[in-house]
Amino acid sequence: MSEALIKPQTIEAPQLQLTTLYPQSQQLSPQQFKRISTFMEKTTGIKLPESKRSMIQARLANRLKVLNFENYSQYIDFVFSSQEHATEEITMMIDLLTTNLTHFFREQTHFDFMQQSVLPSLVKDGISKPEIWSAGCSSGEEPYTLSIVMREFMKNNPGQFSDYSILATDISTRILSKAIDALYPIDTVEKLPYSIKKQYFLKSKDPNKPFAKPKAEVRNKVKFERLNFMDSAYRIQPKKNIIFCRNVLIYFDKPTQLEVIGKLIDCLVPGGFLFLGHSETIFGSNFPVKTVSTTVFQKTKEY
Numbered sequence: 463m464s465e466a467l468i469k470p471q472t473i474e475a476p477q478l479q480l481t482t483l484y485p486q487s488q489q490l491s492p493q494q495f496k497r498i499s500t501f502m503e504k505t506t507g508i509k510l511p512e513s514k515r516s517m518i519q520a521r522l523a524n525r526l527k528v529l530n531f532e533n534y535s536q537y538i539d540f541v542f543s544s545q546e547h548a549t550e551e552i553t554m555m556i557d558l559l560t561t562n563l564t565h566f567f568r569e570q571t572h573f574d575f576m577q578q579s580v581l582p583s584l585v586k587d588g589i590s591k592p593e594i595w596s597a598g599c600s601s602g603e604e605p606y607t608l609s610i611v612m613r614e615f616m617k618n619n620p621g622q623f624s625d626y627s628i629l630a631t632d633i634s635t636r637i638l639s640k641a642i643d644a645l646y647p648i649d650t651v652e653k654l655p656y657s658i659k660k661q662y663f664l665k666s667k668d669p670n671k672p673f674a675k676p677k678a679e680v681r682n683k684v685k686f687e688r689l690n691f692m693d694s695a696y697r698i699q700p701k702k703n704i705i706f707c708r709n710v711l712i713y714f715d716k717p718t719q720l721e722v723i724g725k726l727i728d729c730l731v732p733g734g735f736l737f738l739g740h741s742e743t744i745f746g747s748n749f750p751v752k753t754v755s756t757t758v759f760q761k762t763k764e765y
Contacts, residue, residue, distance in 0.1 A: 509713060572708070609683045695728075711723070
Protein backbone atom coordinates (compact mmCIF):
# COMPACT_ATOMS: atom_id res chain seq x y z
CA MET A 463 0.00 0.00 0.00
CA SER A 464 1.55 3.30 -1.08
CA GLU A 465 1.46 6.73 0.46
CA ALA A 466 -1.21 7.58 -2.12
CA LEU A 467 -3.68 5.48 -0.14
CA ILE A 468 -7.10 7.13 -0.15
CA LYS A 469 -8.07 8.09 3.37
CA PRO A 470 -11.70 7.36 4.27
CA GLN A 471 -13.68 9.82 6.35
CA THR A 472 -13.70 8.86 10.00
CA ILE A 473 -15.39 9.85 13.23
CA GLU A 474 -14.26 9.22 16.78
CA ALA A 475 -17.17 9.83 19.14
CA PRO A 476 -17.19 9.47 22.91
CA GLN A 477 -19.08 6.63 24.53
CA LEU A 478 -22.28 8.09 25.98
CA GLN A 479 -25.50 6.73 27.39
CA LEU A 480 -27.90 5.84 24.58
CA THR A 481 -30.97 7.27 26.27
CA THR A 482 -29.43 10.69 26.93
CA LEU A 483 -28.06 11.35 23.46
CA TYR A 484 -30.50 9.89 20.94
CA PRO A 485 -34.28 9.62 20.68
CA GLN A 486 -35.57 6.07 20.71
CA SER A 487 -36.05 5.98 16.93
CA GLN A 488 -32.36 6.73 16.34
CA GLN A 489 -30.87 4.23 18.76
CA LEU A 490 -29.13 1.03 17.73
CA SER A 491 -31.51 -1.72 18.80
CA PRO A 492 -30.31 -5.03 20.31
CA GLN A 493 -31.32 -6.79 17.10
CA GLN A 494 -29.42 -4.33 14.94
CA PHE A 495 -26.39 -4.56 17.21
CA LYS A 496 -26.52 -8.35 16.94
CA ARG A 497 -26.52 -8.18 13.16
CA ILE A 498 -23.46 -5.93 13.13
CA SER A 499 -21.57 -7.84 15.84
CA THR A 500 -22.25 -11.18 14.14
CA PHE A 501 -20.95 -9.79 10.86
CA MET A 502 -17.83 -8.37 12.53
CA GLU A 503 -17.01 -11.65 14.23
CA LYS A 504 -17.55 -13.67 11.05
CA THR A 505 -15.63 -11.24 8.84
CA THR A 506 -12.82 -10.04 11.10
CA GLY A 507 -12.82 -12.49 14.00
CA ILE A 508 -13.39 -9.63 16.46
CA LYS A 509 -15.97 -10.30 19.17
CA LEU A 510 -18.14 -7.34 20.19
CA PRO A 511 -20.07 -7.99 23.42
CA GLU A 512 -23.35 -6.26 24.27
CA SER A 513 -21.41 -3.82 26.44
CA LYS A 514 -20.00 -2.33 23.21
CA ARG A 515 -23.41 -1.40 21.77
CA SER A 516 -23.24 2.26 22.80
CA MET A 517 -19.69 2.50 21.42
CA ILE A 518 -20.79 1.06 18.08
CA GLN A 519 -23.74 3.45 17.92
CA ALA A 520 -21.53 6.46 18.67
CA ARG A 521 -18.87 5.51 16.12
CA LEU A 522 -21.43 4.98 13.35
CA ALA A 523 -23.56 8.03 14.15
CA ASN A 524 -21.76 10.29 11.69
CA ARG A 525 -22.22 7.80 8.87
CA LEU A 526 -26.00 8.23 9.15
CA LYS A 527 -25.56 11.97 8.67
CA VAL A 528 -23.11 11.61 5.78
CA LEU A 529 -25.37 9.14 3.96
CA ASN A 530 -28.61 11.01 4.83
CA PHE A 531 -30.17 8.09 6.69
CA GLU A 532 -32.77 8.81 9.36
CA ASN A 533 -32.05 5.77 11.52
CA TYR A 534 -29.85 2.71 11.94
CA SER A 535 -32.38 0.47 10.26
CA GLN A 536 -31.88 2.31 6.97
CA TYR A 537 -28.10 2.27 7.42
CA ILE A 538 -27.94 -1.47 8.14
CA ASP A 539 -30.24 -2.30 5.24
CA PHE A 540 -27.88 -0.37 2.97
CA VAL A 541 -24.65 -1.83 4.34
CA PHE A 542 -25.80 -5.42 3.88
CA SER A 543 -27.44 -4.84 0.51
CA SER A 544 -26.09 -5.23 -3.01
CA GLN A 545 -26.53 -1.53 -3.74
CA GLU A 546 -23.77 0.52 -5.32
CA HIS A 547 -21.12 1.63 -2.78
CA ALA A 548 -22.40 -0.81 -0.13
CA THR A 549 -19.09 -2.69 -0.26
CA GLU A 550 -17.17 0.52 0.31
CA GLU A 551 -19.37 1.29 3.31
CA ILE A 552 -18.65 -2.13 4.79
CA THR A 553 -14.93 -1.26 4.66
CA MET A 554 -15.74 2.06 6.31
CA MET A 555 -17.74 0.35 9.04
CA ILE A 556 -14.93 -2.10 9.77
CA ASP A 557 -12.49 0.80 9.96
CA LEU A 558 -14.65 2.63 12.48
CA LEU A 559 -15.30 -0.38 14.68
CA THR A 560 -11.70 -1.58 14.82
CA THR A 561 -10.03 -0.62 18.09
CA ASN A 562 -6.38 0.41 17.82
CA LEU A 563 -4.20 1.05 20.86
CA THR A 564 -0.42 1.07 20.79
CA HIS A 565 2.67 3.18 21.50
CA PHE A 566 6.39 3.22 20.76
CA PHE A 567 8.40 0.45 22.45
CA ARG A 568 5.27 -1.11 23.94
CA GLU A 569 6.27 -4.12 26.06
CA GLN A 570 9.94 -3.10 26.09
CA THR A 571 11.15 -6.55 27.17
CA HIS A 572 10.28 -7.94 23.74
CA PHE A 573 12.50 -5.44 21.97
CA ASP A 574 15.30 -6.06 24.48
CA PHE A 575 15.06 -9.81 23.82
CA MET A 576 15.03 -9.16 20.08
CA GLN A 577 18.28 -7.18 20.29
CA GLN A 578 20.05 -9.40 22.80
CA SER A 579 19.01 -12.87 21.60
CA VAL A 580 16.97 -13.02 18.41
CA LEU A 581 19.11 -10.86 16.14
CA PRO A 582 22.40 -12.51 17.23
CA SER A 583 20.71 -15.86 16.53
CA LEU A 584 19.88 -14.73 12.99
CA VAL A 585 23.47 -13.59 12.51
CA LYS A 586 24.68 -17.01 13.64
CA ASP A 587 22.36 -18.64 11.10
CA GLY A 588 23.87 -16.56 8.30
CA ILE A 589 20.88 -14.28 7.74
CA SER A 590 22.12 -11.07 6.12
CA LYS A 591 18.78 -9.30 5.56
CA PRO A 592 16.12 -10.08 8.19
CA GLU A 593 12.54 -10.11 6.96
CA ILE A 594 10.18 -8.82 9.66
CA TRP A 595 6.38 -8.62 9.82
CA SER A 596 4.34 -6.44 12.18
CA ALA A 597 0.92 -8.13 11.97
CA GLY A 598 -1.82 -5.91 13.33
CA CYS A 599 0.39 -2.83 13.15
CA SER A 600 -2.30 -0.31 14.13
CA SER A 601 -1.11 3.30 13.71
CA GLY A 602 2.49 2.36 13.00
CA GLU A 603 4.31 2.69 16.32
CA GLU A 604 5.29 -0.99 16.41
CA PRO A 605 6.82 -1.31 12.91
CA TYR A 606 8.67 1.99 13.32
CA THR A 607 9.95 0.76 16.68
CA LEU A 608 11.15 -2.41 14.97
CA SER A 609 12.94 -0.29 12.38
CA ILE A 610 14.66 1.68 15.14
CA VAL A 611 15.69 -1.55 16.89
CA MET A 612 17.22 -2.82 13.65
CA ARG A 613 19.12 0.41 13.07
CA GLU A 614 20.42 0.40 16.65
CA PHE A 615 21.62 -3.19 16.32
CA MET A 616 23.31 -2.51 12.98
CA LYS A 617 24.98 0.61 14.40
CA ASN A 618 26.32 -1.32 17.40
CA ASN A 619 27.22 -4.43 15.39
CA PRO A 620 28.61 -3.18 12.07
CA GLY A 621 28.75 -5.70 9.25
CA GLN A 622 26.35 -8.18 10.88
CA PHE A 623 23.42 -7.32 8.59
CA SER A 624 23.50 -5.74 5.15
CA ASP A 625 19.87 -4.54 5.30
CA TYR A 626 16.42 -5.34 6.66
CA SER A 627 12.79 -5.18 5.52
CA ILE A 628 9.59 -4.68 7.53
CA LEU A 629 6.06 -5.49 6.38
CA ALA A 630 3.28 -3.88 8.44
CA THR A 631 -0.34 -4.95 8.02
CA ASP A 632 -3.71 -4.09 9.51
CA ILE A 633 -7.35 -4.59 8.55
CA SER A 634 -8.20 -0.89 8.87
CA THR A 635 -7.43 1.39 5.92
CA ARG A 636 -8.08 4.36 8.21
CA ILE A 637 -5.39 3.34 10.65
CA LEU A 638 -2.99 2.41 7.84
CA SER A 639 -3.37 5.95 6.48
CA LYS A 640 -2.38 7.29 9.88
CA ALA A 641 0.59 4.93 10.02
CA ILE A 642 1.81 6.05 6.60
CA ASP A 643 1.48 9.73 7.58
CA ALA A 644 3.57 8.92 10.68
CA LEU A 645 2.64 12.10 12.55
CA TYR A 646 2.37 11.50 16.30
CA PRO A 647 1.53 13.83 19.20
CA ILE A 648 4.77 14.95 20.80
CA ASP A 649 3.86 13.39 24.14
CA THR A 650 3.99 9.90 22.57
CA VAL A 651 7.79 10.15 22.37
CA GLU A 652 8.52 12.24 25.47
CA LYS A 653 9.40 9.22 27.63
CA LEU A 654 11.75 7.71 25.06
CA PRO A 655 15.50 7.99 25.76
CA TYR A 656 16.93 11.26 24.54
CA SER A 657 19.42 9.45 22.30
CA ILE A 658 16.57 7.64 20.51
CA LYS A 659 14.56 10.84 20.04
CA LYS A 660 17.56 12.75 18.73
CA GLN A 661 18.72 9.99 16.39
CA TYR A 662 15.42 8.81 14.92
CA PHE A 663 12.70 11.49 15.25
CA LEU A 664 11.92 14.88 13.78
CA LYS A 665 10.01 17.48 15.80
CA SER A 666 7.64 20.03 14.29
CA LYS A 667 8.76 23.64 14.59
CA ASP A 668 5.21 24.96 14.96
CA PRO A 669 4.43 25.25 18.70
CA ASN A 670 0.72 25.11 17.89
CA LYS A 671 1.14 21.72 16.22
CA PRO A 672 3.57 19.75 18.42
CA PHE A 673 4.10 16.57 16.42
CA ALA A 674 6.93 14.06 16.15
CA LYS A 675 7.72 12.04 13.04
CA PRO A 676 10.15 9.15 12.55
CA LYS A 677 12.97 10.09 10.20
CA ALA A 678 12.94 8.89 6.59
CA GLU A 679 15.66 6.31 7.29
CA VAL A 680 13.26 4.64 9.75
CA ARG A 681 10.08 5.00 7.67
CA ASN A 682 11.53 3.93 4.33
CA LYS A 683 12.17 0.39 5.54
CA VAL A 684 8.49 -0.18 6.34
CA LYS A 685 5.92 -1.26 3.75
CA PHE A 686 2.23 -1.06 4.68
CA GLU A 687 -0.50 -3.35 3.35
CA ARG A 688 -4.05 -4.27 4.33
CA LEU A 689 -4.60 -7.81 5.63
CA ASN A 690 -7.55 -9.52 7.31
CA PHE A 691 -6.61 -12.24 9.80
CA MET A 692 -9.74 -14.10 8.73
CA ASP A 693 -8.41 -14.62 5.19
CA SER A 694 -8.11 -18.32 4.38
CA ALA A 695 -4.35 -17.95 3.88
CA TYR A 696 -1.81 -15.16 4.20
CA ARG A 697 -0.02 -14.63 0.91
CA ILE A 698 3.10 -13.29 2.59
CA GLN A 699 6.29 -13.56 0.56
CA PRO A 700 9.06 -14.00 1.32
CA LYS A 701 8.57 -15.89 4.57
CA LYS A 702 9.64 -14.00 7.66
CA ASN A 703 12.45 -14.36 10.19
CA ILE A 704 10.51 -12.40 12.82
CA ILE A 705 6.76 -11.87 13.27
CA PHE A 706 5.22 -9.58 15.87
CA CYS A 707 1.49 -10.17 16.46
CA ARG A 708 0.79 -8.69 19.85
CA ASN A 709 -2.40 -7.76 21.67
CA VAL A 710 -4.54 -8.67 18.67
CA LEU A 711 -5.56 -12.24 19.43
CA ILE A 712 -7.29 -11.19 22.67
CA TYR A 713 -10.23 -10.01 20.54
CA PHE A 714 -10.73 -13.51 19.07
CA ASP A 715 -12.20 -16.65 20.58
CA LYS A 716 -9.84 -19.57 21.27
CA PRO A 717 -10.45 -21.55 18.03
CA THR A 718 -9.90 -18.40 15.95
CA GLN A 719 -6.75 -17.56 17.92
CA LEU A 720 -5.26 -20.96 17.17
CA GLU A 721 -6.26 -20.72 13.51
CA VAL A 722 -4.55 -17.33 13.16
CA ILE A 723 -1.42 -18.49 15.00
CA GLY A 724 -1.17 -21.51 12.72
CA LYS A 725 -1.25 -19.29 9.65
CA LEU A 726 1.33 -16.95 11.17
CA ILE A 727 3.67 -19.85 11.87
CA ASP A 728 3.26 -20.96 8.26
CA CYS A 729 4.67 -17.55 7.27
CA LEU A 730 7.83 -18.07 9.35
CA VAL A 731 11.00 -19.62 8.00
CA PRO A 732 12.28 -22.60 10.04
CA GLY A 733 14.13 -21.09 12.98
CA GLY A 734 12.06 -17.88 12.78
CA PHE A 735 10.59 -16.15 15.82
CA LEU A 736 6.98 -15.30 16.73
CA PHE A 737 6.24 -12.61 19.35
CA LEU A 738 2.77 -12.58 20.94
CA GLY A 739 1.31 -10.19 23.50
CA HIS A 740 1.98 -10.87 27.18
CA SER A 741 -1.69 -11.78 27.74
CA GLU A 742 -1.68 -14.26 24.84
CA THR A 743 -0.55 -17.87 24.82
CA ILE A 744 -0.44 -21.00 22.66
CA PHE A 745 -0.18 -23.51 25.48
CA GLY A 746 -2.02 -26.75 24.77
CA SER A 747 -1.45 -26.58 21.02
CA ASN A 748 0.72 -28.77 18.83
CA PHE A 749 2.43 -26.08 16.79
CA PRO A 750 6.02 -26.75 15.65
CA VAL A 751 7.50 -24.14 17.97
CA LYS A 752 9.38 -23.95 21.23
CA THR A 753 9.17 -21.25 23.89
CA VAL A 754 12.34 -19.17 24.08
CA SER A 755 11.11 -16.32 26.30
CA THR A 756 7.87 -14.93 27.70
CA THR A 757 5.37 -15.19 24.80
CA VAL A 758 8.24 -15.54 22.31
CA PHE A 759 8.34 -18.73 20.25
CA GLN A 760 10.83 -20.17 17.74
CA LYS A 761 9.73 -22.35 14.86
CA THR A 762 11.59 -25.65 14.90
CA LYS A 763 14.29 -25.75 12.26
CA GLU A 764 13.36 -29.28 11.19
CA TYR A 765 9.82 -28.25 10.29
